[in-house]
Amino acid sequence: MNTIQLIRRAALVALVAGSVAGASAQMLINGAGATFPYPIYSKWFDSYAKIDPSVRFNYQSIGSGGGQKQILAQTVDFGASDGPMSDENLDKASGKILHIPTVAGAVVVTYNISGSPKLKLDGATLVDIFRGKITKWNDAKIAALNEGVTLPNQNIIVVHRSDGSGTSYIFTSYLSAVSYEWQQEVGANTSVKWPSGLGGKGNEGVAGLVKQTPGAIGYVELIYAKQNKLAYADLKNADGKFVSASIESVTAALATARIPDDFRFKMVNAPGPVAYPISGATWLLIYQQQKDPAKGKKLVEFLKWALTDGEKLASEIGYAPLPEAIQQRVLNRVAEIKY
Amino acid sequence: MAEINSMTVAAEMKPPSRVGDHVFKWITGLMAFSVLVLIVVVGWELYKGSNLAVHKFGFKFVTSSNWDPVEENFGAWPFIFGTLVSSLIALVIAVPLSVATAVFLTELAPPKLRQPIVSIIEMLAAVPSVIYGLWGIFVLIPWLREHCFPVLQKWLGFLPLFQGPIYGVSMLAAGIIIAIMIVPIITSVSREILRSVPDLQREAAYGLGATRWEVTRIAVLSYAKRGLCGAVILGLGRALGETMAVTMVIGNRPEVAASLFAPGYTLASVIANEFAEATTDMYLSALFEIALVLFAVTIVTNILAQLLISAMGGPRASRAIQ
Numbered sequence A: 001m002n003t004i005q006l007i008r009r010a011a012l013v014a015l016v017a018g019s020v021a022g023a024s025a026q027m028l029i030n031g032a033g034a035t036f037p038y039p040i041y042s043k044w045f046d047s048y049a050k051i052d053p054s055v056r057f058n059y060q061s062i063g064s065g066g067g068q069k070q071i072l073a074q075t076v077d078f079g080a081s082d083g084p085m086s087d088e089n090l091d092k093a094s095g096k097i098l099h100i101p102t103v104a105g106a107v108v109v110t111y112n113i114s115g116s117p118k119l120k121l122d123g124a125t126l127v128d129i130f131r132g133k134i135t136k137w138n139d140a141k142i143a144a145l146n147e148g149v150t151l152p153n154q155n156i157i158v159v160h161r162s163d164g165s166g167t168s169y170i171f172t173s174y175l176s177a178v179s180y181e182w183q184q185e186v187g188a189n190t191s192v193k194w195p196s197g198l199g200g201k202g203n204e205g206v207a208g209l210v211k212q213t214p215g216a217i218g219y220v221e222l223i224y225a226k227q228n229k230l231a232y233a234d235l236k237n238a239d240g241k242f243v244s245a246s247i248e249s250v251t252a253a254l255a256t257a258r259i260p261d262d263f264r265f266k267m268v269n270a271p272g273p274v275a276y277p278i279s280g281a282t283w284l285l286i287y288q289q290q291k292d293p294a295k296g297k298k299l300v301e302f303l304k305w306a307l308t309d310g311e312k313l314a315s316e317i318g319y320a321p322l323p324e325a326i327q328q329r330v331l332n333r334v335a336e337i338k339y
Numbered sequence B: 001m002a003e004i005n006s007m008t009v010a011a012e013m014k015p016p017s018r019v020g021d022h023v024f025k026w027i028t029g030l031m032a033f034s035v036l037v038l039i040v041v042v043g044w045e046l047y048k049g050s051n052l053a054v055h056k057f058g059f060k061f062v063t064s065s066n067w068d069p070v071e072e073n074f075g076a077w078p079f080i081f082g083t084l085v086s087s088l089i090a091l092v093i094a095v096p097l098s099v100a101t102a103v104f105l106t107e108l109a110p111p112k113l114r115q116p117i118v119s120i121i122e123m124l125a126a127v128p129s130v131i132y133g134l135w136g137i138f139v140l141i142p143w144l145r146e147h148c149f150p151v152l153q154k155w156l157g158f159l160p161l162f163q164g165p166i167y168g169v170s171m172l173a174a175g176i177i178i179a180i181m182i183v184p185i186i187t188s189v190s191r192e193i194l195r196s197v198p199d200l201q202r203e204a205a206y207g208l209g210a211t212r213w214e215v216t217r218i219a220v221l222s223y224a225k226r227g228l229c230g231a232v233i234l235g236l237g238r239a240l241g242e243t244m245a246v247t248m249v250i251g252n253r254p255e256v257a258a259s260l261f262a263p264g265y266t267l268a269s270v271i272a273n274e275f276a277e278a279t280t281d282m283y284l285s286a287l288f289e290i291a292l293v294l295f296a297v298t299i300v301t302n303i304l305a306q307l308l309i310s311a312m313g314g315p316r317a318s319r320a321i322q
Helices: A003-023 A038-051 A064-073 A087-091 A123-131 A140-145 A166-178 A180-185 A202-212 A222-227 A247-256 A293-317 A324-334 B002-012 B019-049 B051-057 B077-108 B111-126 B129-156 B171-195 B199-207 B212-241 B244-249 B267-274 B281-312
Strands: A027-033 A055-060 A078-081 A097-111 A157-161 A198-200 A216-221 A234-236 A279-287
Touching: A027 A064, A027 A293, A038 A055, A038 A097, A038 A293, A055 A293, A064 A078, A064 A279, A097 A166, A097 A202, A097 A222, A097 A247, A097 A293, A097 A324, A123 A140, A123 A157, A123 A166, A123 A180, A123 A234, A157 A166, A157 A202, A166 A180, A166 A216, A166 A279, A198 A202, A202 A216, A202 A222, A202 B129, A216 A222, A247 A279, A247 A324, A279 A293, A293 A324, B019 B051, B019 B281, B051 B281, B077 B111, B077 B171, B077 B212, B077 B267, B077 B281, B111 B171, B129 B171, B129 B244, B171 B212, B171 B244, B199 B212, B212 B281, B244 B267, B267 B281
Parallel strands: A027 A055, A027 A078, A157 A198, A157 A216
Antiparallel strands: A078 A279, A097 A216, A097 A279
16 A cells, blocks of 8 residues: 555544544533542532533643633633632633632641540641641640640641642631731731741642651641541630531531622631531632533533532532522522523 | 776766755754754743743842742742752762762673663663652651661761751752652763773773772773763753652752751742642742743753863763763
């Protein structure tokens, strides 16, 4: 066979393959953003494929920053972020971007002291530990919260996330909410200038360092802590009650958190006797005016499903679903999407 | 007669076409040139991306030690320091190890042993960076913290380099991990260079009654020193840019400390850590400028190293890497 024949054949094969792919083409909806909700989103897309086979979702977990950038650049149909977008970034958008909260998660404080006793901590103590003001485990402030627990005379080694993350955003938001000094000196962000301690990359990096270092204290996502059976502290909430992190206590916090109309809210230190204080929601970012009517329609259908039936799948894999009152408010917002 | 015949035939033949040669020359030239273009484009893109930060912070960006994403105050000095120091530690550990290994393999090892050792060393180069990182967290760090560092502190604690609290994750741990990762490249390039030393050199030295050590030192190492430096530069290039494993063991603390036991941070690590979640323009721009600085640091260290080599003089035995 000469070369020209070969090329012709190759072209023919390509043409046939192309037309076959075209015939069975599903609508592809692209999204990108936060890594924290990736497991629940991929479960949703998976389950939804059985409900509506004509649409397929492609989600890339490139981080919240990436999600915000991509939705602003309109390279994706929806973005996802663990923190609400700033006014500055929203101003850059070509249209109105809606924040659609989907699920919430908690951040727990894990530690490595011999015997792994269950510790109780409060906001002020946690701030002092992470500012490097409390340096010993048997400090009077920690001891006062944990009567009956023998605390070692050991140096505290603070471990935080080194990579920018929604987990750090929630944790530093909490420290800012309970301490004016923290808010002034450090603030809340996906990355901050930590006053002390070591940085580990990812939940596994922090957990690894905490596990390996006697006297270490760090923070990880609740789901990660549960999967890896890490010890974590009960925290004193805004009502003065000690609460353990769980799906129920996070949903309770969601129910009592003050949520403004644009859904750009923080839910740290929410009131209520059973609300866990260090928790945060995650959002989908969607243009109110959809460019492609067919895609917009499918996207809205998916959102309605996700916020009702989809929410029921959340707690199975460790995410806190939206409480009913908020669910209704969010569905009303989804109904405002135009296409 | 036969000779005359073939000569007349050759004279009657058309001169061979030179088109192939020209095409070959142009294609290879284009390839070589495209690498240069690539470097310029990368540099230009980084400069463009970092415009905002360059204008806001100016030269202070490379001298300031403050890195505060909340206040949007950015200074890269701790990262530059961390990159240079961790690479230096890596070279201090890896160079003697690699050169000695290469000498053993070319000069001393029985032939049967050579190939297995070479294969094992080259296998080290094939292990992904993240695996070294995990091994670092779970094996190397605990061992360093429990056994190695306390001993170092006990015997060398009078030096500021070995003072302060021991966390395990540290500049020294990062240097050790990088050393392991650059040993294969330095070793295999050094081995090629030592093999290219002409046997005449060795024979001449033996002829003068030199011992094996003297032959290696005078006839081989001294002859090959420029090439060996080239091998070290290749290792240095890898060390400066190493990201994943370093991030996992260095402690990620943007601070300049005298102690090697203290945590540090590198340019490559901060980009890998913070780029994905950076949302504001200034923050992104500062990370771009970090990349620009890393680009510059790499180029400057390479130029300095090249100058060092050409200043050394001696016969050019660095063919193997040129």
